Amino acid sequence: MYVTIPTDYADATPIVPLGRRGPARVETRLKAGSYLYYQGDRVEWLYQVTSGVVRLTRLLADGRRQVIAFGYPGDVIGFPAGGEHQSDCDALTDARLQPYRRSCLESADCDPVLHNALLQAALREISAMQDHFMMLGRKTAVEKVASFLSVLSDRVGEDLGGFKQLKLPMCRSDIADFLGLTTETVSRTFTQLRKSKIIAIDSIHTIIILRPTALLGLSSGEHD
Amino acid sequence: MYVTIPTDYADATPIVPLGRRGPARVETRLKAGSYLYYQGDRVEWLYQVTSGVVRLTRLLADGRRQVIAFGYPGDVIGFPAGGEHQSDCDALTDARLQPYRRSCLESADCDPVLHNALLQAALREISAMQDHFMMLGRKTAVEKVASFLSVLSDRVGEDLGGFKQLKLPMCRSDIADFLGLTTETVSRTFTQLRKSKIIAIDSIHTIIILRPTALLGLSSGEHD
């Protein structure tokens, strides 16, 4: 998932219809912290996250890291290029994933409906990544963090007596590497949002959105 | 094209085999400055650039702009999401483009070879965009500009008695909006590279790469 400006996630995350013809599908289970694949691995499978959260990362030679995306339920991950995985993937929480053969994306032979669903997922991915370009290239720290929280709370926030509660399974440095910031800046920005009563920090990994409209405003450049 | 770290463009830009079965294909001609499509337009066609250079852009409400990509010969542009174009596209130079029906991407019925070629182009696009994330999120101004020039000269530089000459059809603000910088910073970085004898600026839109290895070094974080 590319957390940018809110989009219609009802559209964005249809549950892919399962192919009827393939061999029996076994859901993959992944423990928190374990890797699903590494950059350079040959791609045999794509996956749709069915529960839990995974993290896609890339490394630069000198250790700088970019978190490419977080994979939430409904997201399809593992699109190949040149037959190889383009990032590392590991689990932030225990996760379950539905695997699909790479061949189902690359040819319609095995199941036309599934083929098309995977293709549409790839096209949505391209569009979402374009949004993320704007985020990385043109937004300030506050705008980035506000966008991040805003989109996540729309997508996976839990209603909590008028407010929305948001669990963040990733650590601050993951958020930083996703948004192109440092952990310190992320932390300071959280504090700033807390002090202006836009969010409350229930625990390090649990945020409560007090004023969603204000948060949304900040995410697109309104001041204060 | 996403100008990031050099990749193997021999692989990256195969000329898509033309479908044999479709109706006669007419090449689209586009004059410099004219638009091919706008964000929100319904997608009828994808295009492969056959000559010239096009520019894909997105705008934020307050006028901030992100150049998503430059389309050079071989690049496929116009991937749809939700049936709509996700960016504006206009021509930086007179350009010719080979159109392909959107249906050829979305179904293998019309021409399986073409369908697969377009699909592979979409997958390469995803991978290239991931590289560009690293560029936007984690690189300094010098690294960004050096990467930009390095990749472009590999891909479209012309040999010139030992050196490589590079024509830049885009203006400084296009480069800035592509790299997530300001025009002033781009301009200053060009000057800096010129003063360290790594490039020469023949005219505003013509660069000569004097020390490609040094440029490549800068693009991945070597100092000086």
Place this chain on the structure above:
DNA sequence: CGGGTTCTTGACTATCTTCAACGAAAGTGG
């Protein structure tokens, strides 16, 4: 309870942006 990791905060710094001015290049109309 203790040790290690993660998060927060502070002080300082660097990089990049902003604002402004000027020169060069390109487009326009007489």
Place this chain on the structure above:
DNA sequence: CCACTTTCGTTGAAGATAGTCAAGAACCCG
């Protein structure tokens, strides 16, 4: 064809945003 205007690129000075370095607090896990 030339003067005029406009746009684009470069440069300088000043300022702001985010990064770096460092220390302490909070949290987690055995």
